[in-house]
Amino acid sequence: MTLRRCFLLPAAILIVAAFAGCDTLMTSTPTAGDDFASPVDGLDPDLNLVFLQGDENFAKAFSVAEGLGPIFNNISCEGCHPGDGRGTPETGFFRFSKDGDLLIDSGGPQHQDRVIAGARLIPENVPEGADRSFRIPPPVFGSGLIEAIPVATILALTDPEDADGDGISGRANWVTAAPWVPARHVGGGGGAQLGRFSRKAQVSSLLQQVTEAYNQDMGITSEFLPLENFHVQRSLTVAVGDIAPDPEISAATVLQTTMYVRLLAAPHRGKITAAVSRGDEVFAGIGCADCHVPTLTTGIHDLAQLSEQPVPLYSDLLLHDMGEELADHRPDGDATGSEWRTAPLWGLRLVARFLGGREFYLHDGRATTLHDAILAHGGEARRARDAYVALDTATRMDLHAFLKSL
Amino acid sequence: MNDMRRILSTLLCLMPSSLAWAEATDRPLVAGGITDKPFINRSTRMSLGGYTETHLRWEREAGVTEELTFDMKRFNLFVYSPVSSRLRVAAEIEFEEKGEEIVVEAALIDFELHPAVTMRAGILLAPLGRFNIAHDSPANDLTDRPLMNTELIGTALSEVGMGFHGALFPSAASRVTYEVYAVNGFHDGVAIADAAGTRIPAGKDNIEDNNSRPSLTGRLAVSPGSVGELGLSAHSGPYNTWEIDGLDIDKQRNLTMVVVDGDFNWRSLEVLGEYATASIDVPAASSLLADGQSGFYLQANATFGHGWLVALPEAEFTAVTRWGQVDFDTDVDGDSQNRLTLGLNLRPVPDAVFKLDYQRNWIRDRFNNEAGSAALLFSVATYF
Numbered sequence: 001m002t003l004r005r006c007f008l009l010p011a012a013i014l015i016v017a018a019f020a021g022c023d024t025l026m027t028s029t030p031t032a033g034d035d036f037a038s039p040v041d042g043l044d045p046d047l048n049l050v051f052l053q054g055d056e057n058f059a060k061a062f063s064v065a066e067g068l069g070p071i072f073n074n075i076s077c078e079g080c081h082p083g084d085g086r087g088t089p090e091t092g093f094f095r096f097s098k099d100g101d102l103l104i105d106s107g108g109p110q111h112q113d114r115v116i117a118g119a120r121l122i123p124e125n126v127p128e129g130a131d132r133s134f135r136i137p138p139p140v141f142g143s144g145l146i147e148a149i150p151v152a153t154i155l156a157l158t159d160p161e162d163a164d165g166d167g168i169s170g171r172a173n174w175v176t177a178a179p180w181v182p183a184r185h186v187g188g189g190g191g192a193q194l195g196r197f198s199r200k201a202q203v204s205s206l207l208q209q210v211t212e213a214y215n216q217d218m219g220i221t222s223e224f225l226p227l228e229n230f231h232v233q234r235s236l237t238v239a240v241g242d243i244a245p246d247p248e249i250s251a252a253t254v255l256q257t258t259m260y261v262r263l264l265a266a267p268h269r270g271k272i273t274a275a276v277s278r279g280d281e282v283f284a285g286i287g288c289a290d291c292h293v294p295t296l297t298t299g300i301h302d303l304a305q306l307s308e309q310p311v312p313l314y315s316d317l318l319l320h321d322m323g324e325e326l327a328d329h330r331p332d333g334d335a336t337g338s339e340w341r342t343a344p345l346w347g348l349r350l351v352a353r354f355l356g357g358r359e360f361y362l363h364d365g366r367a368t369t370l371h372d373a374i375l376a377h378g379g380e381a382r383r384a385r386d387a388y389v390a391l392d393t394a395t396r397m398d399l400h401a402f403l404k405s406l
Numbered sequence: 407m408n409d410m411r412r413i414l415s416t417l418l419c420l421m422p423s424s425l426a427w428a429e430a431t432d433r434p435l436v437a438g439g440i441t442d443k444p445f446i447n448r449s450t451r452m453s454l455g456g457y458t459e460t461h462l463r464w465e466r467e468a469g470v471t472e473e474l475t476f477d478m479k480r481f482n483l484f485v486y487s488p489v490s491s492r493l494r495v496a497a498e499i500e501f502e503e504k505g506e507e508i509v510v511e512a513a514l515i516d517f518e519l520h521p522a523v524t525m526r527a528g529i530l531l532a533p534l535g536r537f538n539i540a541h542d543s544p545a546n547d548l549t550d551r552p553l554m555n556t557e558l559i560g561t562a563l564s565e566v567g568m569g570f571h572g573a574l575f576p577s578a579a580s581r582v583t584y585e586v587y588a589v590n591g592f593h594d595g596v597a598i599a600d601a602a603g604t605r606i607p608a609g610k611d612n613i614e615d616n617n618s619r620p621s622l623t624g625r626l627a628v629s630p631g632s633v634g635e636l637g638l639s640a641h642s643g644p645y646n647t648w649e650i651d652g653l654d655i656d657k658q659r660n661l662t663m664v665v666v667d668g669d670f671n672w673r674s675l676e677v678l679g680e681y682a683t684a685s686i687d688v689p690a691a692s693s694l695l696a697d698g699q700s701g702f703y704l705q706a707n708a709t710f711g712h713g714w715l716v717a718l719p720e721a722e723f724t725a726v727t728r729w730g731q732v733d734f735d736t737d738v739d740g741d742s743q744n745r746l747t748l749g750l751n752l753r754p755v756p757d758a759v760f761k762l763d764y765q766r767n768w769i770r771d772r773f774n775n776e777a778g779s780a781a782l783l784f785s786v787a788t789y790f
Contacts, residue, residue: 025764026780029469061601068601075601075694082773117597117689356740356774 033268036084036141036347036354040265040305047263047303054260057253058084062218067248069116069219070239071124071231077257080137080217083354084264085347087137089365093217096130100331103130107233110216115231116241124233131337133328135199136365139347142313143197144262146344147186147206148298148306149317151194157293157316168290168380170318173201173341175333178212180224181205196317199343199363200335210258214249223251263305266312270349270405279402282395286387291320291342291380314345314406323378326362338379348406370403371396452487456498459543459787467779478504479785480543482511492518500562511564520572526587527568533585533625534641535665535680538563543787547707548749549763550783553730554682554701557743559663560607565589567620579631584624590614591621592645592661597688597695603734603741604686604696606661609645617658619644634670645686659687679704696735703730715754724751726763740774743767758788 023029032038039051061076062068073093074080080091094111102109106127115121126132160171173195183189187196187204195201203209207224214220219229219242226247228239270276283289292314301307319339327338335341340363348370352359361373377385391399434442461477481501488494497513514528531539537552538561555561569587576582593616596609621643629635642662648655662685669678681702688695705728712722726749735741749763765781 023469025766026464026466026782027469027778063601064598066601075603079694079772082771082775088773114694115689117594117695354773354775356770 033265034350034353036139036264036267036350038265039263040144040303042305043263050256050259051263054256054258054263057257058260062220062248064116064241065244067220067242067244067246069114070121070236070242071112071115071229072219073110073112073114073217075218077140077213077217081140084141085139085354086351086360087365088355088358088360089134089136092134092136092365094126094132094134095330095332096126096132097330097332098127098130103127105232106130107231112216112219112229116219121231121234121236121240124231127233131328131330133330133332134364136360136363138199139344140261141264142266142311142344142346143206143209143264144303144306145266145298145309145311146196146313146317147262148301148309149196149296149311150299153296153299154194154196154317158318166287166290167383168287168320170291170316170320170342171334173319173332173334175202175204177204178208178224180211181208195333196341199340200332201317201319201341202333202335206262207254207258210261211254214254214257221246221248222254223247223249224254267347267350269312272405273401275398275401276405277402278395279398279400279405282391282399283402286391287384288388289314290384291316291318292345293342312346312406315342318342320381321379322381325376325378328363345403345406349404370400451489452485454483454485455790456481456483457542457544457787457789458482459785461549461783461785463781463783465779465781468777472779481505482542494518509564511562519570522572522574524571525568526571526585529564529566530569530587530589532563532565532589532623532641533571533587534559534563534623534639534663535625535682536627536635536637536667536669536678537561537680539585539625542789543785544757544759544789546787547705547724547726547751547759547761548728548747549761549785550747550765552680552703552705552728553732553743553745554680554703556607557732557734558606558682558684558699558701559665560610563607563610565591565610565623566613567623569624581629583627583629586622586624588620589623589643590616591619591641591643594646596645596661596686597659603694604688604699605734606663606684606686606699609661616647617644617649619658621645621661632671634668637665637667639665639667656689659689661686674709676707676709677705678707696737696741698736699732699734700736701730701732703728705729718754720756721752721754724753725749726751735772738772738774740770741772743769757790759786761785761787 043051058077061079068075074091080087093113095109096111097103097109107124111126112124115123155172158170158172160169162169174192175195177188177193181188185205185207187193188207193204195204197203197206197209211222211224214222215225215229221228228242228246230236230239293316294312294314296311296313298306298309298311319335319341321338322340323338326340329337331337359368361367361370362376367373367376374385374388436442458481459479461479463473463475463477465473479502483499485497494516498511500509500511510529512529512531514526514530517525519525533539537555538559541551541561551561567587567589571585574582590612592606592609593612594609596606597604599608621641623641625637625639627635627637640663643660644658645661646656646659648658663682665680665682667680679702682700684699686697688697705726708725710723713719715721728747730745731742733742745765745767747763747765749761752760761784763783765783767779769777769779
């Protein structure tokens, strides 16, 4: 009796509670749609396997022994994109060039601010007189949906000469894909391709985006880009301290990671309250939706989950002149020093959740509130910004509630 | 037939007598060979023992089962031999994960110079906190070791070195113990081996000193009596290679760890804990590397139920609570882990234990985002 009371009973309670209340004691699954790292619904087992392999690659932190560096910005994809969302100014870096010259011979176009411990090198510097642009890492979820939007859909939104006189132009950034991107990939092949990824839409292919991130951000060579990113500012044509054989990862690994990013779902909308509905109307009414187009639609795609699907990204994926307020004075492809791709707004409600409670907006993370981010708009967005400034406090709060529901 | 008898008789005469045969077998085939070791003739003075432990682990993260597995965690063999009244040899060989990892955790010679001074040489457990020098699973009241020991110190941290240890007795009840050794210390792995960043355990097993400069480690412990013990220990020295063939390739970089440990008993209650802080000189250009780390654990054990089990008169139960933390980078808010463990043990005999633990982890990444994991663990461990 004593035994039962003093040992078996607590033990039984512990076990039963653990099994019965798994979610309380043994951690619970996040609510569906409340994160950036879930796959699109309904993948078959083969694609689930690819997704899981890619997820592992995305989280993989590279050590020096595995090929990190010799110069690098971070040790893993996730190191810059926590939870597959946006990064912070601490994880940001400069892109630099001079009058369109990417300054490859001076370490461009990306400034790697770290070197591996084994190399005992000094890090790169942004060369004197170069045009520099600080960028925080953008979110990566929903990339497959963006990739699946037909070129024609995006081009239909362009108005480079502002023919409709609404003050909003919007034009495509035509870029050249890296020669190793197969033509069967969206944005791959020769000739001009529509840029749709990165801050200035300067990348046309998801495969290129991922491969260059491995090479430039982490110093990881692959079968697509087998040559190390050397520290040319130190006149080094060898990867000091990096003795891992090149390529450091296979093409299969890059393709898995690309597929993982492609299959990442967008988060669900938050609760639609009365304030959110009112804010939605304000958003359209003051002209935000002219560039932050609420929904585009994917074309026919091999994957049913990406085929003819609505993409509620709140962007037209086009370049707009944002004025001096946001200008970085650094052209990128066809994009001028004051043009930026309309930033997708989906997932705004979860920004703080994956940044340790902090919020960073705009390409360089200068704004820590939505209010400051809106106020920083200029150029083609000046009219919408001024309309926002003229709103009364309650209406602004409705607009914020709407943005925080995305 | 007669011829055959004559031949046989001749052969028997040529064979040595039984005495001569015995003399011959006393001589080893090879002097000092495998059958000619000193311990063979003093087998009664050598002890062989060890401990073993097996786990059943159920671990979940974000609502998903990460692991539900049996784990034959360790099978450790001890050898102890008092070679003479002043000379002793002790060793521990560890087989982990079904022999996947075999390590000579300790292999040391103790030579008593004076009742208060014993010289020690060989592979020894660094006296960095009390847990690192006394961490056998049957003696540990929870299945898993404290976070600060696995993630910061790297228990079992054993190193090759030499030094001295001993005990002083200021009064009849009190005792002061000391250990101080020069050891090979850590190697460059502290900064470059683990992709997660600075990880001190990744720099252990410096089998031959990588920089020709020994590190120093030592512990001073004061025990006022049976009530408990308070210890202060440290480990300090260079960990990197800064010169090869006379050419400078870096500057000397030091790693210093300081640990405070305590263990106090009152009736059937025991409270124990350790706090560790580490200062690491890392290359500034690799700013993802932490130059400061810290960790602690605080544990309370309550023993009860002695004599409750008629069939097991020595049996007793222990309720255990431990809170542990490790901060992998003291300069940032995240990059840390906290762990709460609740356990209930049954010791059928003092040398064996069945442990049932619930473990909850709060892990923060460098962005200070929190992720949770939990585990239900059952394990059995015993000395033999």
